[in-house]
Each structure stands twice: as C-alpha cells, then as structure tokens.
Amino acid sequence: MKKITQIGFVALASLMLLATACKESPSDQLYKTWDLESVEMPDADSVTLAAINEQGIEFTFSKNGEFKMVGALTGEGTFEINKEATSMSTTIEGNTDMYDVALTENTLQMSKGGDKMTFTSKK
Amino acid sequence: MFKKKVEEKAEVINPLYGYLKEVGLSIENLQVVENNGSVTVTGIAEDGESASKVSDLLAAKGIAATHIHNNISIADLSSLNLKYKVATNLSNLNCRKGPSTDNEIVGKFPKGSIVTLTQKYNATWHVVKNDEIEGFCHTDYLEEVAST
Numbered sequence: 001m002k003k004i005t006q007i008g009f010v011a012l013a014s015l016m017l018l019a020t021a022c023k024e025s026p027s028d029q030l031y032k033t034w035d036l037e038s039v040e041m042p043d044a045d046s047v048t049l050a051a052i053n054e055q056g057i058e059f060t061f062s063k064n065g066e067f068k069m070v071g072a073l074t075g076e077g078t079f080e081i082n083k084e085a086t087s088m089s090t091t092i093e094g095n096t097d098m099y100d101v102a103l104t105e106n107t108l109q110m111s112k113g114g115d116k117m118t119f120t121s122k123k
Numbered sequence: 124m125f126k127k128k129v130e131e132k133a134e135v136i137n138p139l140y141g142y143l144k145e146v147g148l149s150i151e152n153l154q155v156v157e158n159n160g161s162v163t164v165t166g167i168a169e170d171g172e173s174a175s176k177v178s179d180l181l182a183a184k185g186i187a188a189t190h191i192h193n194n195i196s197i198a199d200l201s202s203l204n205l206k207y208k209v210a211t212n213l214s215n216l217n218c219r220k221g222p223s224t225d226n227e228i229v230g231k232f233p234k235g236s237i238v239t240l241t242q243k244y245n246a247t248w249h250v251v252k253n254d255e256i257e258g259f260c261h262t263d264y265l266e267e268v269a270s271t
Contacts, residue, residue, distance in 0.1 A: 041129060045140045046154050048133040073128045095127055117125065 026085035029105055033060040034119035041115045146180060148173045150195060163192040170243035171197050197242050205240040206268040207251060218258035222248035230256035237268060
C-alpha cells in the first residue's frame with residue numbers, strides 16, 4: 001500500500017513537472033498571422049498612411065524568428081521577442097528597431113516613441 | 124522596421140512628399156497634399172529659409188506659384204533658451220515689427236545686453252526678446268552667447 005502511494009506520488013510529481021515544462025510563455029501567442037488594423041506615425045506622410053490603413057497589411061511571425069509582410073507594404077525580416085512579450089526587436093534590410101509590445105491571444109500592439117501599430121489575429 | 128518602408132511607399136504614393144523629404148530640409152511633421160492641381164504643404168520648419176525654400180522647390184517641379192499653398196510654420200525656439208548679445212558699435216539695436224528696415228520700430232535693445240532667441244526667421248533677421256519687448260533684429264548685430 002505504502003509502495004503504491006509512493007509510486008502514485010512520483011507519477012503525480014512527474015506529471016506536474018511535465019506540465020510546467022510544456023507551459024506556453026506569453027510570447028508564444030505571437031506566432032501566427034496578424035492583420036494590421038491601424039498605424040499611427042505622426043511624422044510620416046498622412047496620405048501614405050491613409051492608403052496603408054485602407055489597403056491593409058498581413059504580418060506573419062514564425063517560431064524560427066522570421067516575419068513576413070504582405071499587402072500595402074511587403075518585405076521579410078527577422079525578429080526577437082522576450083518571453084514576457086513586452087519588447088521586440090525587428091530587423092529588415094539591415095535596419096533594426098526596438099518596440100514596446102502589448103500582446104494577447106487576439107491583439108498585438110507595437111509602439112516606438114510616438115509610433116504605434118495595432119494588429120488583430122487573422123481568423 | 125516600418126518607418127523606412129512607409130517612407131519608401133510615400134515616394135510612390137506621394138511623390139512630392141518624397142521629393143521634399145529627399146532634399147533634406149529640416150521640417151518636422153511635413154505633410155504634402157495634392158488636390159485638384161493645388162498643393163498644400165504643412166509642417167514646422169527649423170527656420171524661415173527652409174520654409175520658403177519649399178515653395179521654390181515645388182515651383183522647380185513645374186507647379187504654378189498660384190497653386191502652391193505653403194502653410195509651413197517656423198519653429199518657436201524659445202524653449203531652447205538660446206542667448207544673443209547685442210553687438211552694435213555705439214547705439215542700441217532696433218527691434219522691429221517685421222523682417223526689414225521698412226518695418227516699424229517697436230523698441231530698442233541696449234548695446235551689450237542679452238536677448239533670447241525666439242525664431243530664426245532667415246539668415247538676416249531673427250526674432251528675439253527680453254523681458255519687455257520682442258521683435259525682429261538684424262543678425263549683423265547679434266552675437267551668439269555660448270551656453271554654460
């Protein structure tokens with residue numbers, strides 16, 4: 001009886017450890033395709049921003065650290081996001097930018113200074 | 124990642140904006156809107172020369188002067204607290220209502236006194252002030268004071 005209890009306890013502890021190891025970190029929510037909902041860039045050309053906001057852009061972030069843009073703007077690059085999903089760096093054509101990030105299952109916001117991009121996850 | 128791509132796109136969607144940006148004028152929040160052949164430009168220029176150069180640049184692109192609405196304002200530099208010494212030879216310095224000697228004199232700054240820069244209207248005239256008066260003064264008689 002004692003042995004069965006011990007085995008049961010070890011099994012339970014192992015299961016708990018496994019569950020902890022497999023637990024998603026907040027940044028895992030990033031790896032999907034996102035629709036750009038809006039761009040705010042006080043310094044940029046308003047005519048161009050209006051066109052971008054109207055036409056839209058799809059961003060896809062992959063687990064291998066690569067992203068792709070399709071739509072009003074196109075391009076590919078690399079990114080790094082911290083596990084807490086509070087900051088991200090992106091590099092495209094040799095230019096690297098740092099962003100503050102607010103990420104949930106369905107919304108992504110990237111901001112840098114007065115610039116802000118808001119995304120919703122593509123259904 | 125984004126701003127550079129937006130700027131590249133702007134050169135295609137709004138070529139006049141791209142053209143003015145490329146020239147490298149110090150203009151913040153530059154906006155260029157074309158509407159029925161008219162071009163309206165807004166923004167904040169570092170100085171008056173940059174602001175007026177926009178009209179020349181657009182004219183060089185074949186846009187008639189009557190169709191150019193240059194609404195660029197000149198930056199207020201008061202917050203930078205830049206100081207100038209009145210460097211006249213003998214007399215006090217005339218402070219005028221506008222950027223030419225045809226404009227009315229609103230007051231005089233004493234020789235050797237220190238004034239604060241408000242605006243760099245152009246290379247010849249700056250807007251400066253003390254506690255009592257503010258107006259246009261000829262830059263020949265203003266010496267920039269090094270900040271401490």
